[in-house]
Structures are given as C-alpha cells and as structure tokens.
Amino acid sequence: MFIRSTTALAALFLLSAATLAQASDKPSDPQIAHIAYTAGVLDVEAAMQALKKSKNKEILDFAKDMVRDHEAVNKQALDLVKKLNVTPEDNATSKALTKAADEERAKLAKLGGAAFDKAYVDNEVAYHKQVNGALETLLIPSAENAELKSLLETGLKLFQGHEQHAEHVAGMLK
Amino acid sequence: MRTAPTVSKRHLWLAMALTIAAAPAKAETIEVTIEKLVFSPATVEAKVGDTIEWVNKDVFAHTATVKGGWEVTIPPKKAASLTLKTAGSIDYFCRFHPNMKGRLTVTSP
Ligand SMILES: [Cu+2]
Numbered sequence: 298m299f300i301r302s303t304t305a306l307a308a309l310f311l312l313s314a315a316t317l318a319q320a321s322d323k324p325s326d327p328q329i330a331h332i333a334y335t336a337g338v339l340d341v342e343a344a345m346q347a348l349k350k351s352k353n354k355e356i357l358d359f360a361k362d363m364v365r366d367h368e369a370v371n372k373q374a375l376d377l378v379k380k381l382n383v384t385p386e387d388n389a390t391s392k393a394l395t396k397a398a399d400e401e402r403a404k405l406a407k408l409g410g411a412a413f414d415k416a417y418v419d420n421e422v423a424y425h426k427q428v429n430g431a432l433e434t435l436l437i438p439s440a441e442n443a444e445l446k447s448l449l450e451t452g453l454k455l456f457q458g459h460e461q462h463a464e465h466v467a468g469m470l471k
Numbered sequence: 472m473r474t475a476p477t478v479s480k481r482h483l484w485l486a487m488a489l490t491i492a493a494a495p496a497k498a499e500t501i502e503v504t505i506e507k508l509v510f511s512p513a514t515v516e517a518k519v520g521d522t523i524e525w526v527n528k529d530v531f532a533h534t535a536t537v538k539g540g541w542e543v544t545i546p547p548k549k550a551a552s553l554t555l556k557t558a559g560s561i562d563y564f565c566r567f568h569p570n571m572k573g574r575l576t577v578t579s580p
Pocket of ligand 1: 458508532533534565566567568571
C-alpha cells in the first residue's frame with residue numbers, strides 16, 4: 298500500500314510540478330494528446346493484467362468495462378489527431394505516467410487472489426483520481442484546439458465515472 | 472367550383488386530426504438523449520404506460536439502472552427503451568459511469 302501510493306504520488310508530483318511551471322512550460326496540444334492517449338493505454342494494460350489474473354466476477358466485469366471504454370475514447374483521440382494533422386509528442390509527463398504504471402504492474406504481478414483484486418481496484422481508484430486531477434488542472438486549461446479540449450472534457454467525465462465505478466467495486470470486495 | 476374538392480378534403484383531414492386530439496391521452500414515447508456522458512433531459516415527466524427511449528450518441532455503452540430495480544443497457548450508437556409500469560419518482564444512474572444521473576417522475580394516467 299505504502300509503495301503503491303508512493304509511485305502514484307511521484308507521478309502526481311510531476312504533474313503538479315508541471316502545473317506550477319511557467320506558462321511557457323505548459324504542454325502543447327501534441328503533448329496533451331500524447332498524455333491523454335497514454336493514460337488510456339496504461340489503464341487498458343492494467344485491465345489486461347486483471348483479466349489474466351483475477352477470478353472475481355466484479356473485477357473481471359470492471360476490467361472489461363475499462364478496456365472497452367478506454368479503447369473507444371482512444372480511437373476517438375486517434376481520429377481527432379489525424380483530422381487535425383497533429384502528431385502526438387512524447388514528453389516528461391507521459392514518461393512519468395508510464396514508469397509509474399510499469400512499476401505498479403510489476404508489483405501486482407507478484408500478488409494473487411483477493412490480494413491482487415484489492416490492490417488492482419485500489420490502484421484504479423488512485424489512478425483515475427490522479428488522471429482526473431491532471432485533466433482538470435493542466436491538460437484541459439492548456440489545450441488550444443477547441444475539439445481537443447472538448448474531447449478531453451468528455452474524457453474527464455469518463456474517468457470520473459470510472460473512479461466512482463472503481464470505488465463501488467472496491468466497496469463490494471470488503 | 473374547381474377548388475371545392477380540395478377544400479372539402481382539407482376539412483376532412485382537419486376533422487380527423489381533431490378526433491385524434493380529442494381522444495383520451497395516449498401512451499407516448501419520450502426520448503432521452505445520451506451524449507458526452509449526460510442524460511438529457513435529466514428529468515422527465517411521464518405517465519404510466521409511456522415509453523422512455525434512451526438514444527445513445529456516445530461511443531461508450533451506458534445503462535439506465537435503478538438501484539434494486541430495473542436496468543436497461545444502451546449500446547454505443549444505439550437506442551433502448553422501457554415502458555413505465557408504475558407511478559412514482561424514480562432516480563436512475565449509469566452502472567458503468569455512476570456520475571451519470573437521471574430522474575423519471577411517473578404519474579398515473
Ligand atoms: Cu455511462
């Protein structure tokens with residue numbers, strides 16, 4: 298629990314640090330598109346691990362929902378960047394998110410049964426909360442293109458929904 | 472008179488329209504649109520026997536779920552409906568995205 302939170306906090310710190318940085322440091326649209334897309338891919342990867350490891354119906358259903366929703370929104374994101382002729386650009390925030398998620402997956406890989414289920418869903422709550430914070434305070438306010446901003450706003454509602462869904466599943470495991 | 476037949480036909484239509492309007496309240500279908508994870512209108516007033524049709528414009532599946540009651544699943548870019556059987560105020564939400572909320576106020580016909 299401690300180690301997990303530390304990883305999440307480290308990534309959160311990086312995102313917050315970016316928020317506090319000067320306006321010239323705010324992410325560009327190609328970077329924002331990359332961060333949002335990466336956030337979705339990472340949650341799909343976490344869900345794939347759960348689908349392989351868990352035997353709990355609530356967890357399996359939740360993981361399937363995550364794969365379905367994040368793949369759908371990322372397809373919209375890809376269609377949009379293509380239409381806008383924007384090439385998503387890798388950046389420090391995307392790298393920090395990916396690193397934190399890789400570490401989390403490695404930790405979860407060592408767990409099984411109820412311990413895995415609890416760790417997975419707790420991390421889903423924390424992860425969606427963290428991405429919501431980044432969307433609200435950094436990505437949405439920084440987005441220049443109106444269509445990108447609108448997609449991020451839909452993404453925020455989706456992630457907020459997932460956070461509540463994850464909290465509900467976490468409550469059912471107890 | 473050349474126009475006479477047209478006029479009388481129009482009167483006939485009017486009479487039919489009035490007959491339909493005067494008939495006792497018929498069951499209606501009320502549409503609720505789902506777009507960008509929002510039910511709209513969020514609150515609907517309906518009568519027992521009316522049908523609610525949810526039209527999902529999102530690429531995500533949603534549900535209209537009543538805690539301890541019914542559930543309707545609305546696949547992406549599809550519609551699904553439910554005929555209201557009982558009166559009362561019903562709060563519903565989406566099970567996949569519990570931040571999506573709606574209400575139906577159902578009265579006896
Ligand atoms: Cu939904």
